[in-house]
Amino acid sequence: MQNIAERFTGASVKRSEDPRILTGTGRYVDDVRLPGMLHAAFVRSPFAHARITNIDVTEARKVPGVIAVLTGGDLDTLTVRGPGSAGMFAGNLPMPSFSILATDKVRLVGDPVALVVAESRYLAEDAGELVEVDYEELPAVITQEQALDPAGPPIFEDLGGNVLIHSPAATFGDVEGAFARADRVVRAELRQHRHQNVPMECRGVVCSFDPESGELTVYSATQGVHVARAGFATQLDMPLEKVRVLAGDIGGSFGLKIGAAREDIACGAASRLLGRPIRWIEDRSENLTTSGQARDESFEVEAAISDQGDILGLRVKMIIDTGSYPGLGGMLPEMVKSMICGPYKIGALSFESTAVITNKASYIAYRGPWASETWVRERMIDLIAKELAMEPLEVRLRNVVTRGEPPLETVTGRSLVGLTSRESLERIAELVDVEAFRRRQAEARTHGRYLGLGLATYIEAAPGPRTPEGGGGVLGPEQMRLRLEEDGTVTVFTSQMPHGQGHQTTLAQIAADEFGVPFDQVRVVVGDTDVVPMGFGTGGSRSATLAGGVTLHGARALRAKVLELAAHLFEASPQDMELSGGGVSVRGVPARALPLGEIAQAAHQPGRVPPEFEGDLEVISAYDGGEGGWAGGTHAAIVEVDVDTGQVRVERYLVAEDCGVLINPAIVEGQVRGGVAQGIGAVLLERSAYDPDSGQFLSSTFMDYLLPTACEIPRIEIDHLETVPLDADVNFRGVGEGGMIIAPPTVCNAIEDAISPMGARVLEQHLPPCRILELIGAIATER
């Protein structure tokens, strides 16, 4: 089929996004300039929980250059109340009622209460300082205990209390039996701390309402333009056709920028009111304080085990702090429950969960939102290993599923077919040489140096094995439009919205191969609701399979259509058509050839196409993910803990991963390394901290919320495992989230291994230097 010597799929083709990124000519949302554009700034609550008793914008309105100051009440009349973008994730969760900006009460520090629109951002912030708001403080609900207390002040009065949902224990398999026949039970209370996405680009939007046409054009930074569009249309009570959402370059997101934020809707309403474009960009303090946070979960876990190290069953109780306004948090326990047994032969599970509401930023999606399932399980395995004085690697090898042998499903009913988890463990074992490390570790200890080795194994649904909903799961099939242009290039229109993943490169690689043109003859169009097909956008690690797959099949369909028309033009049979070198010829008769562009032109010329030929040289394809499949692997880390200062250095980090067939190895590796860096950051540096009494947010600048730098992240060695193909054509699997899911337990396991001589047990994920010294007993624990 492929006549071109060079095959792009599987090669580290240079990204087509890079020339603009490297020359500073990318267009991010804060770069948008429109005639007559105004600037927005928000006035925000200094309190975590308070009633608004009065708001006076008189002085603010007087500032020269201020065009409008809108209170929460003003905006409430211009918008429709609703669950916002979180409604996407709601399922059957109770949804509170709240306004776009706070009207009667504020529910977190930074809750927006007013919007200022002015000639410049400086002036808008000046005027914001003159807005007078009277607050009546209420007790802040910050800790789980406070949220669970039925006497505590309800954050949403219409929900009655701060327990959003309690799911009683669901059981899978024979839990009682597992615990009855266990030789022993290992128990632990594990705490995962709150931290957050922190893309380098803050949130922002430009909303431009045209009074004449009644159309709203939104320039946004969003992972899915159609989802954002639906949000604007619903909450501004506008028909979908009157809303157009565009997205250009996006400075990272990791799950933050999905749908339309409350501030986005407020800017849309203000633009409609004023008939002028309005640009908003949050500052970093707003981003850290209010944009959303993640990973705030605690677990009580019991593992029923045999003395030989078999994990017979788990009992898990989970509490998740979903923050204030609804986000993903309420739905998360279901995802954790479904994944917590991982690629292991764990035959029984009892899972109970409670989701609480607090006066903190909303719990949102952050790269592998369900990651606590891996952290809890991989920590427990190490604790089990310790209990039995076994190597953690051995416990994993004993319990991991073997391909081709039962069980073929997790106890929660997900297929385990095609997993290479065992192979990834074996590969890491080869690369690490555990025995040699143990000798080195023992030797180092005699010199007062503390090295540790940690491993962890995981699988993720990227997109996951085929279910009744298809290989793409609940987010449905992926659509794509492909067209041959009159200049002989192929245009691909996708709802994918790259924000660092390089889809404009990877999808072009596949299209080029499957259609039969050079890579630079393919153009991938993203980010315009007028033009790209409906779809969720980018997220959930589904792009490789769903978008890759629809590109493959769509390109083949386009190719077939082109050859069909060419055959007609040549009065030959489609089987005799050959596509190569930018043209179509009759096989064996090179003189009878037409450049692709001319074939495309012919499709537009009346009389040249056959009567039954439909439309243009364009196809619309949909793909439901085929057989889908898991991605996953094993990571290992060697760390050194400085027991004088508590600082941890990651000396070596290894990855044995399986993400199916690689489209672009350099891009895959970039995704893995970036995710691992976030995981290392979570353990050593990052925490979204709140004062438990006042609810004040303590990590509101980059001096307090610390991201890892080039000095903290080592080289990461990546081994790609040979994958098990499950589908005849499409075996690309996602890799975007994996690094961030598996790195925290890997590093935590390594740290505990390093400080185990002091009897330390790591039951939490955030291990800054001070905490390390507390754990080893070098200093007293102060609270």
Added chain:
Amino acid sequence: MALLQEHGEDARPLAGGQSLVPLLSLRLARPSHLVDLAGISELGTIVVEGDHLVIGAMVRERSAERHGDVRRLAPLLAQALPLIGHPAIRSRGTIGGSLSHADPAAELPAVALLLDADLVAQSSARGTRTITAADFFIGFFTTALEPDEILTEVRIHRPPPGTGSAIEEVARRHGDFAMVGAAAVVRLEDGKIADARVALTGVSGVPVRATEAETVLDGAEPTEEAFATAAEEAAKSLSPPADLHGSSAYRRHLAALLMRRTLKLAAQRAREAA
């Protein structure tokens, strides 16, 4: 200076801006006027006057870092400068600016304190005066400078023969403000400690001299045990603040650790210098 006099507390001098401009952006500082010191060329020089190194207040940290006379005549300062933030900060940040800002976690105030530097201030109304480092840092981000005064130069006496110095800090990441830092200067005579001085940052609102340690070490043998004992003694009297990055106990622990290490290294360098 006339402008500073005219506007009083409403005006702030602008040196490198690396500390002041973030305060403006975060809207934590609201001066009505900024007085830009960059144009005053007399403030931008480093000269040697006899046994003194005289550094103009507007000398950029990066320039001082690269300057041969600084390495020669103020080795502790040369050791401290690369610890300040990152090159892009040091290309703009100034010696005088850092000293005047008096961040409790900053390196230069501790260095000035340890070296008994003289800080020369000037105002339009009262002319010039010299303030010793010991009198200069009086509180949390507070110096002895009056609102209408600017720092014009820092005078550092070259160390006597047989002196060694060291500075070490523990920060969350490379280039961050120290959680705790220690700087030490040790002079040896006939193999014994003739003078030991050690200062700490991050344990109080101002840099502190660990006088208990200094007293214990006066005349003592420069052994590891002596330094460890002195450091432990000095650390006992500290009540460091607790924050997101570390507890009070942690900072006290680091203070003892870093005092011990810097004293040991300074003594070693003193031996080498003899």
Added chain:
Amino acid sequence: MSTFDVELTVNGTSRQGSVEPRRTLADFLREDLGLTGTHLGCEHGVCGACTVLVNGEPARSCLMLAVQARGADILTVEGLATDGVMNPLQQAMWESHGFQCGFCTPGFLMQITALLAENPNPGEAEIREALSGNLCRCTGYESIVNGVLRAAGHDGSPIEPQH
């Protein structure tokens, strides 16, 4: 608030404007001069995305007021390529898949330009230390370090900032 006239050279061209004293150099470049290549990641001097060269030295443009840049010679990311042709550093970064979302990129490129001008053949540890004041959230830094190593070794000659 009164305004001050500012005249300076940006990417080899004389530019001017009239600004409030509190306007940062970053905002002046982005808003007044339309050079949006310099990005704002934090506006309090930690992330380094706003790094430009001021008289050849790297500086965080969010920590400079535009008035402080009077008479200065500024180089921004837009000044690295010549007539649309990327310079060897940019080429090396492209070949190394240095960046992903691109938001931190301009700051890194300017900091690296300064690094290579001072130290044309840095080792890995030196590179990481020199870049420790620039934050990237996407890459884990290894690809950036590889790009710098590639740029430093491409033909042995140092990367000169264009003045």
